[in-house]
Amino acid sequence: MNINQSNQNDKPEPNSGVSLNIAGQGDGLLSRLQHLIKNQTKPMVAIFALVLLAIMVIFFLPKQVQPLEEVSAEKFVRQELSKPIEESPWQEAQLAKYRKEAQEILAQVVDKKTRLENKQVNQWAMSEFSLAMESATQGDVEYRTQAFEKAITSYQQALRGLTAIEGQLESKFAQFLSKGLTAIDNKDSQLAKQQLRIAAAIEPNNERVINALSRADVLSDVINLVNDGKNAMSARKFKQAEQLFIQASQLDPDSVWVKTHLTKAQESITSSNFSRAMSKGYQLLADKQYQQAIGQFQQAKQIEPQDPSVDEAIKQAKNQQKSAQIAQKMQQAKQLEDEELWSKANSLYEQVLELDNSVVDARIGEIQAKQRAKLDTTLVNILKLPQRLTENNVYRQAQYIVGQADKLAKKGPRLNNQLAQIKTLFTQLQIPVDLVIESDNQTQIKVVRGETLGNFATKKLTLKPGQYILLGSREGYRDVRKEVMLMPNSQNTKIEIACREKVKNG
Numbered sequence: 001m002n003i004n005q006s007n008q009n010d011k012p013e014p015n016s017g018v019s020l021n022i023a024g025q026g027d028g029l030l031s032r033l034q035h036l037i038k039n040q041t042k043p044m045v046a047i048f049a050l051v052l053l054a055i056m057v058i059f060f061l062p063k064q065v066q067p068l069e070e071v072s073a074e075k076f077v078r079q080e081l082s083k084p085i086e087e088s089p090w091q092e093a094q095l096a097k098y099r100k101e102a103q104e105i106l107a108q109v110v111d112k113k114t115r116l117e118n119k120q121v122n123q124w125a126m127s128e129f130s131l132a133m134e135s136a137t138q139g140d141v142e143y144r145t146q147a148f149e150k151a152i153t154s155y156q157q158a159l160r161g162l163t164a165i166e167g168q169l170e171s172k173f174a175q176f177l178s179k180g181l182t183a184i185d186n187k188d189s190q191l192a193k194q195q196l197r198i199a200a201a202i203e204p205n206n207e208r209v210i211n212a213l214s215r216a217d218v219l220s221d222v223i224n225l226v227n228d229g230k231n232a233m234s235a236r237k238f239k240q241a242e243q244l245f246i247q248a249s250q251l252d253p254d255s256v257w258v259k260t261h262l263t264k265a266q267e268s269i270t271s272s273n274f275s276r277a278m279s280k281g282y283q284l285l286a287d288k289q290y291q292q293a294i295g296q297f298q299q300a301k302q303i304e305p306q307d308p309s310v311d312e313a314i315k316q317a318k319n320q321q322k323s324a325q326i327a328q329k330m331q332q333a334k335q336l337e338d339e340e341l342w343s344k345a346n347s348l349y350e351q352v353l354e355l356d357n358s359v360v361d362a363r364i365g366e367i368q369a370k371q372r373a374k375l376d377t378t379l380v381n382i383l384k385l386p387q388r389l390t391e392n393n394v395y396r397q398a399q400y401i402v403g404q405a406d407k408l409a410k411k412g413p414r415l416n417n418q419l420a421q422i423k424t425l426f427t428q429l430q431i432p433v434d435l436v437i438e439s440d441n442q443t444q445i446k447v448v449r450g451e452t453l454g455n456f457a458t459k460k461l462t463l464k465p466g467q468y469i470l471l472g473s474r475e476g477y478r479d480v481r482k483e484v485m486l487m488p489n490s491q492n493t494k495i496e497i498a499c500r501e502k503v504k505n506g
Contacts, residue, residue: 095148099143099146101152102139102151102155105152105155105156105159106136106143108159109159109162112162112166113132113133113136116129116162116165119201120198121165124176124198125165125168125172128161128164128165129161131161133158135154135155135158139152139155139157169202173202173206176199176202177195177208177212179195180192180199180209180212183195184215184216184219184255187219187257189220192215193213193216196209196212196213215252215254215255218251218252221248221251222248222255222258225247225251226244226245226248226257226261229241229245229261232244233264233265238265238269238272241261241265242265245258245262246262248262270303270304273303274303274304274307277297277299278300278309278313280296281294281295281296281297282313285317285320288320291321294317294321297310297314297317300313322355325355326352326355329348329351330362332348333349333362337368337372338412340413340414340415342369342376343369346370349363349366375415378401379401379415380418382398382422382425383421383422387466387467387485387487389429390466390485391466398426399426402423402426425488428488429464429465429466429488430464431465432463433464433465433488433489433491433493434460434461434493435463435468435486435493435494436458436459436492436495437453437456437458437459437460437461437494437495437496437497438458438495439455439472439498441456441457443497443498443499444473444474445459445471445472445497446471446473447468447469448468448471449469463486465488465490467484467485468484468485468486469483470495470497472497472498472499476502477499477502478501478502478503479499480498482495
């Protein structure tokens with residue numbers, strides 16, 4: 001059964017010759033005759049039925065049909081709406097069902113329409129949105145004429161259209177955000193705000209959009225700061241330019257354009273500082289202030305660690321410094337040689353060789369200075385302990401050393417004086433000196449490795465300079481041992497030897 005029979009028939013054409021009700025009656029009569037013919041089995045009955053059918057079609061039906069007057073579509077709709085609807089409970093139930101379905105779909109349409117309008121859909125999908133709204137409007141007309149099935153179709157079409165538009169939200173958002181960011185990069189503040197506001201309407205809580213809108217709001221200020229910075233760069237006021245670019249970067253931290261200018265300013269500052277440090281380093285190097293020059297070059301290295309010219313400059317400064325140090329120490333060493341301070345001269349030659357072990361003069365000087373320092377130390381010790389010359393082996397060694405020293409081509413005043421003193425000692429050691437020994441006439445006295453002197457009260461001996469040991473002994477008394485050093489020119493040298501301490505019996 002067609003539940004919209006009275007409303008969903010197409011509009012009848014003018015002068016069709018039949019009304020909707022009569023046409024319905026004729027259709028019913030024909031249907032009954034056709035049924036009668038199909039159920040008859042006898043031929044005569046069938047022929048009779050056909051004749052009767054022909055008579056009804058020719059004579060009866062034309063008298064029943066009344067011509068319709070021509071009406072407009074609007075008048076037809078009003079007429080149809082004014083007619084009472086006579087439906088059965090079944091039809092009412094079906095109409096209620098479709099009415100509810102249409103309302104549910106319409107509710108979805110209204111919801112999507114509201115959400116899309118909130119997202120400024122007219123700014124980015126106006127034609128698609130208009131088509132969807134036309135379908136919804138058509139559905140409203142059909143709904144009011146109770147053509148619910150058609151209304152449902154129209155509403156569904158509108159819903160599909162709005163749903164399709166909703167499906168574009170993500171891509172449209174990306175599109176407007178991209179255009180807004182591009183406009184910022186192109187320094188077009190007005191276009192950036194326009195595009196980003198649409199993106200913000202689509203996704204109002206998106207952090208990228210919020211950030212981009214903030215950038216667009218300060219774009220004019222950023223442009224002014226950058227332009228001022230570029231002017232400062234042209235005037236080679238790199239520090240001032242850097243500060244201006246920093247201010248611009250603080251307003252828009254995400255601007256690649258600003259960062260590029262800031263980087264250029266900082267690179268210019270770095271280059272200027274580097275050139276200044278290198279120039280000052282070479283000036284100090286020319287003034288032979290080597291350590292200060294190296295310090296400047298090291299500052300330059302901190303500025304440009306990868307620049308090979310810095311390492312070359314530092315190397316050059318250190319080489320010149322080393323050469324200057326070597327020359328200075330060699331000069332000082334020669335001066336110390338002239339002063340016969342051989343040990344100090346040797347120390348300087350060693351320092352030179354630590355700086356550069358290929359310096360031949362330093363190596364030769366070190367050998368000579370070491371030998372002369374050793375000779376000087378030996379002669380000093382001989383003069384410091386002349387009593388050791390009384391020992392034969394020491395005496396002979398000293399004679400050999402003095403003989404070798406006499407052969408040296410370069411002898412300074414110090415060495416000549418040392419040799420003279422030692423030679424004097426050699427002579428004096430051959431002159432005997434007196435030794436007076438006092439005793440108690442009871443003690444037997446003997447010179448160790450010498451003669452026995454016997455008992456006496458006083459005895460005078462004449463001996464060569466040197467060290468002597470005397471022993472005294474007496475029956476029942478503890479022995480006495482005395483040592484005496486007789487040196488050249490010794491006078492009134494006395495010694496007492498007497499055994500006075502008794503030894504106790506077992």
